[in-house]
Amino acid sequence: MQIKEKTRIGYYPGCAITMGSSSEEYGTSVLRVAEAIGPELEEIHDWNCCGASSAHATNHKLSTALSIRNISLAEQSGFKEILAPCPMCSQRLIISQKDVADDEELKKDVEDAIEMPCNGDVKILNYLELIKNYCMDEIAEKRKKTPKDLKIASYYGCLLLRPPKVLQFDDPENPTSMEEIVEATGAISVDWELKTNCCGGGFTLSRTDIVLKLTNDILECAVDAGADAIAVACPMCHANLDMRQKKIEKEYNRKFNIPIVYISELIGLALDLGPISLGLNKHFIDTESVVNAFA
Amino acid sequence: MGKKIGVFVCHCGTNISATVDVEKVAEETKKNNPGVSYTTTYKYMCSDPGQKLLRDKIKEEGLTGVVIAACSPKMHEHTFRNAAIKSGLNPYHVEISNIREQCSWVHPDKPVGTEKSTDLVRMMTEKVRKDKSLKPIKVHVTKRALIIGGGIAGIQAALDIADGGHEVIMVEREASIGGHMAQLSETFPTLDCSQCIMTPKMVEAAQHDNITMHTWSEIESITGYLGNFDVKIRKKARSVDLDLCTGCSSCWQVCPCKKIKSEFDMGLANRTAIYIPFPQAIPSKPVIDRENCILFKDARKKNIKPNDSKVCRKCIDACPIAPVKAIDYNQEDEIIDVKVGAIIVATGFRELEDGLYGEYGGGKYEDVITGMQFERLASASGPTDGKIKRPSDGKEPEIVVFIQCVGSRDPSKGCSYCSKTCCMYTAKHTMLYKHKVHHGHAFVFYIDIRCAGKGYEEFSQRAIEEEGATYLRGRVSRVYKKGDKLIVLGADTLTGSVVEIEADMVVLASAMKAQDDAEQFAQKLSIQYDKDKFFSEMHPKLKPVESSSAGIFLAGTCQGPKDIPETVAQAGAAASKVLALLSSDELEREPVVARVDRQLPPVFSTCIGCFYCQKVCPYSAIESEDIKARDGSVIKTVARVNEGLCQGCGLCAATCRSKSIELDGFNDEQIYAEINAVEFN
Numbered sequence: 001m002q003i004k005e006k007t008r009i010g011y012y013p014g015c016a017i018t019m020g021s022s023s024e025e026y027g028t029s030v031l032r033v034a035e036a037i038g039p040e041l042e043e044i045h046d047w048n049c050c051g052a053s054s055a056h057a058t059n060h061k062l063s064t065a066l067s068i069r070n071i072s073l074a075e076q077s078g079f080k081e082i083l084a085p086c087p088m089c090s091q092r093l094i095i096s097q098k099d100v101a102d103d104e105e106l107k108k109d110v111e112d113a114i115e116m117p118c119n120g121d122v123k124i125l126n127y128l129e130l131i132k133n134y135c136m137d138e139i140a141e142k143r144k145k146t147p148k149d150l151k152i153a154s155y156y157g158c159l160l161l162r163p164p165k166v167l168q169f170d171d172p173e174n175p176t177s178m179e180e181i182v183e184a185t186g187a188i189s190v191d192w193e194l195k196t197n198c199c200g201g202g203f204t205l206s207r208t209d210i211v212l213k214l215t216n217d218i219l220e221c222a223v224d225a226g227a228d229a230i231a232v233a234c235p236m237c238h239a240n241l242d243m244r245q246k247k248i249e250k251e252y253n254r255k256f257n258i259p260i261v262y263i264s265e266l267i268g269l270a271l272d273l274g275p276i277s278l279g280l281n282k283h284f285i286d287t288e289s290v291v292n293a294f295a
Numbered sequence: 296m297g298k299k300i301g302v303f304v305c306h307c308g309t310n311i312s313a314t315v316d317v318e319k320v321a322e323e324t325k326k327n328n329p330g331v332s333y334t335t336t337y338k339y340m341c342s343d344p345g346q347k348l349l350r351d352k353i354k355e356e357g358l359t360g361v362v363i364a365a366c367s368p369k370m371h372e373h374t375f376r377n378a379a380i381k382s383g384l385n386p387y388h389v390e391i392s393n394i395r396e397q398c399s400w401v402h403p404d405k406p407v408g409t410e411k412s413t414d415l416v417r418m419m420t421e422k423v424r425k426d427k428s429l430k431p432i433k434v435h436v437t438k439r440a441l442i443i444g445g446g447i448a449g450i451q452a453a454l455d456i457a458d459g460g461h462e463v464i465m466v467e468r469e470a471s472i473g474g475h476m477a478q479l480s481e482t483f484p485t486l487d488c489s490q491c492i493m494t495p496k497m498v499e500a501a502q503h504d505n506i507t508m509h510t511w512s513e514i515e516s517i518t519g520y521l522g523n524f525d526v527k528i529r530k531k532a533r534s535v536d537l538d539l540c541t542g543c544s545s546c547w548q549v550c551p552c553k554k555i556k557s558e559f560d561m562g563l564a565n566r567t568a569i570y571i572p573f574p575q576a577i578p579s580k581p582v583i584d585r586e587n588c589i590l591f592k593d594a595r596k597k598n599i600k601p602n603d604s605k606v607c608r609k610c611i612d613a614c615p616i617a618p619v620k621a622i623d624y625n626q627e628d629e630i631i632d633v634k635v636g637a638i639i640v641a642t643g644f645r646e647l648e649d650g651l652y653g654e655y656g657g658g659k660y661e662d663v664i665t666g667m668q669f670e671r672l673a674s675a676s677g678p679t680d681g682k683i684k685r686p687s688d689g690k691e692p693e694i695v696v697f698i699q700c701v702g703s704r705d706p707s708k709g710c711s712y713c714s715k716t717c718c719m720y721t722a723k724h725t726m727l728y729k730h731k732v733h734h735g736h737a738f739v740f741y742i743d744i745r746c747a748g749k750g751y752e753e754f755s756q757r758a759i760e761e762e763g764a765t766y767l768r769g770r771v772s773r774v775y776k777k778g779d780k781l782i783v784l785g786a787d788t789l790t791g792s793v794v795e796i797e798a799d800m801v802v803l804a805s806a807m808k809a810q811d812d813a814e815q816f817a818q819k820l821s822i823q824y825d826k827d828k829f830f831s832e833m834h835p836k837l838k839p840v841e842s843s844s845a846g847i848f849l850a851g852t853c854q855g856p857k858d859i860p861e862t863v864a865q866a867g868a869a870a871s872k873v874l875a876l877l878s879s880d881e882l883e884r885e886p887v888v889a890r891v892d893r894q895l896p897p898v899f900s901t902c903i904g905c906f907y908c909q910k911v912c913p914y915s916a917i918e919s920e921d922i923k924a925r926d927g928s929v930i931k932t933v934a935r936v937n938e939g940l941c942q943g944c945g946l947c948a949a950t951c952r953s954k955s956i957e958l959d960g961f962n963d964e965q966i967y968a969e970i971n972a973v974e975f976n
Contacts, residue, residue, distance in 0.1 A: 164707075171653060173657065174657055193777075197773065
């Protein structure tokens with residue numbers, strides 16, 4: 001008999017989904033699902049900010065050093081792969097890794113700054129990649145609940161796929177990996193148009209008007225395509241679609257009331273891990289209809 | 296006896312003399328190279344007085360070898376060798392030392408350039424010492440041309456050659472000649488109807504005494520060489536006898552398979568399984584689409600001969616020809632052999648595939664159509680009789696968005712080049728649309744407007760200024776469906792704003808791409824192709840219609856994107872090259888060919904018959920030869936070079952393990968003499 005070797009994967013939560021932060025339900029549900037069906041996630045000791053937004057917009061070297069420090073820590077703990085569920089984090093880690101691989105001088109400066117070597121042989125996974133690579137069979141095996149007629153629009157946003165040359169994950173214009181996972185949970189995947197459109201991201205604070213327009217288009221398109229809920233894998237998308245939904249409704253005078261769920265929460269519901277423990281009570285838009293579909 | 300060598304150093308205006316001290320090169324060469332009896336410099340060696348200087352000095356000084364230190368041999372080797380012939384010197388004693396492209400142009404430092412030039416000239420004088428007289432190879436010419444492709448390029452070339460009095464064989468893989476041009480509605484910049492100018496040419500070609508046409512046929516193989524090509528043509532089974540059939544239409548009217556997408560109408564209309572591609576097709580006789588015909592499907596399933604299937608025999612029953620019907624289900628492919636002296640490749644292009652742009656719907660929205668589809672919509676002979684109706688519901692679109700550069704200039708989709716025709720045809724599309732839908736509004740997203748042609752700029756300006764098309768400079772990021780509208784999201788980079796248009800129809804100016812099988816086809820013909828699989832011309836400026844193989848010429852879009860006038864011009868040029876080639880009974884070829892050595896018995900040849908040379912030869916010029924004893928028994932099998940095919944690339948000589956192959960004009964002795972001249976000085 002072949003004994004399956006236990007896969008250890010370095011877990012990099014990042015600021016947005018770690019315990020006590022604004023999107024902790026994403027982190028919680030990712031960990032709960034991993035406990036249930038693997039692979040073993042081990043938090044990278046002493047991790048720091050990935051350098052997204054402010055650092056990478058102002059100082060390339062600083063932002064690269066911030067990301068590379070996390071990768072180096074993972075390398076020192078012997079991880080071959082890192083899971084960064086937040087796409088801002090996974091994108092920053094991957095781009096920084098490529099930047100130092102392409103630029104000897106930068107690599108040297110960064111290594112001097114963090115006082116650690118960086119080999120560059122750790123693979124950084126986003127959450128969809130992790131599920132696709134490790135969990136599809138497990139979900140099929142251990143699924144306890146099948147939702148009744150639950151139609152899900154899979155929303156990727158931009159950071160999971162772009163820039164495609166560097167990230168090299170799925171088809172940047174018409175990705176399908178999230179749909180495959182949605183269908184594995186027993187939900188029905190709806191075909192819709194705006195799954196890779198931008199939600200406005202960080203402009204939510206500085207240019208709320210743009211974000212409201214973009215998110216309104218997305219919500220409208222998903223609802224018109226017949227979706228009961230939208231699945232996401234990004235805290236920023238979640239915030240803009242969930243937290244801002246009431247404001248969007250007011251601004252554009254249309255009621256959506258459509259739950260925005262993390263893909264990890266959907267998997268958790270299918271595995272019957274309990275809505276509270278998955279953090280489904282921490283959304284702005286009530287997720288009851290989704291939870292009830294799995295009843 | 297040593298040679299008397301003359302060295303002529305060219306200033307090339309200031310191209311060489313600015314960074315090479317030409318006087319010093321001449322001086323040093325004369326001083327340090329015994330055997331160099333005469334040196335001089337001249338402002339333009341290639342000019343008439345320059346050539347005269349060469350001719351005179353050969354005679355006056357009794358030169359038996361000449362080195363011209365000037366530009367690349369690709370430029371003027373031919374010129375100087377011809378000048379030498381006039382003075383009675385065998386041209387293969389004239390060598391070019393290239394001190395321009397790889398010396399003066401790349402070394403701004405004059406002393407460095409001068410020293411390198413002196414070295415290069417010395418190398419060539421050493422080679423000239425070893426040069427032997429070579430005689431041009433004479434090849435017989437078959438006075439017949441093959442044209443591959445029956446679009447406008449092929450038809451034009453065929454007519455030009457046929458009018459010149461030579462036989463032409465035309466091969467077209469579709470059921471009718473005409474190509475893409477027959478599908479177009481109106482043509483820019485004059486807006487004359489494509490069919491009106493194309494169909495008379497098709498008829499002329501079909502009725503020309505000197506043209507033999509093979510439609511529904513493909514090239515099986517091409518062997519041989521310049522002047523003597525052996526061509527095998529596969530005449531695919533048409534299932535219809537072209538001699539018996541009168542094209543009366545009885546068969547396709549009764550065909551029950553009516554839901555097959557018409558290739559000619561770009562999928563916007565349906566055709567039957569026995570069909571003619573379009574009403575003006577030539578020959579105007581049908582073909583059976585064996586993939587889709589229910590009789591053939593049934594025969595394949597039951598593994599019986601098609602004629603034994605009883606599923607449907609409507610077309611043969613309807614055929615009025617008696618006693619033998621014009622339809623023959625059991626017809627098989629036929630291979631015919633022809634000999635030709637020259638070949639013109641005019642295989643055309645294909646439009647970029649629909650599904651490549653996920654952001655524009657990836658081919659799933661019916662109302663996002665390609666440029667060619669719009670041509671069919673606007674064509675009077677098209678599926679809508681020329682009325683602009685959108686494919687999904689037949690409604691007249693009130694807002695149409697045209698997106699330029701779909702595929703073109705987009706390296707991320709694999710086409711980094713400009714397709715050249717789209718700016719013009721989009722301008723034309725907006726006009727055709729506005730002429731037919733007066734109240735409609737046309738928007739065009741563009742990167743740049745490239746309309747460089749006679750009357751082209753005025754044409755595109757007319758679309759903007761007189762016909763009222765709105766041109767927006769920017770890319771479209773996404774097209775998606777909302778209700779029965781298509782939402783087009785784009786940027787207007789001139790005002791720096793985001794644009795959102797609710798359109799009824801979107802037209803993509805799709806890139807022109809090389810044919811799917813261009814790569815395999817080029818390999819079949821041993822011609823070179825570029826990174827985009829377009830066939831390469833011999834020289835981008837000076838030999839634009841010659842392919843890399845002698846006797847094979849290129850015309851039209853198989854060589855790169857072009858519009859109709861350019862295609863016709865290139866076809867005419869290729870035809871004139873062919874006519875020149877066919878004008879004499881014998882051709883003279885450069886004698887720079889490889890040779891397998893022959894020795895006296897008992898060795899016969901040092902060739903060991905490994906045939907590595909055959910594997911590396913890009914021109915299929917290596918044959919095998921049996922050396923036989925008097926009684927006919929084979930003593931040894933060795934390689935032999937076919938002089939007609941050999942292009943003198945030298946790969947075989949470099950590969951040969953027993954050093955049995957030498958390249959005339961570049962043999963080991965000559966090359967080593969050149970190398971030694973650098974090493975030991």
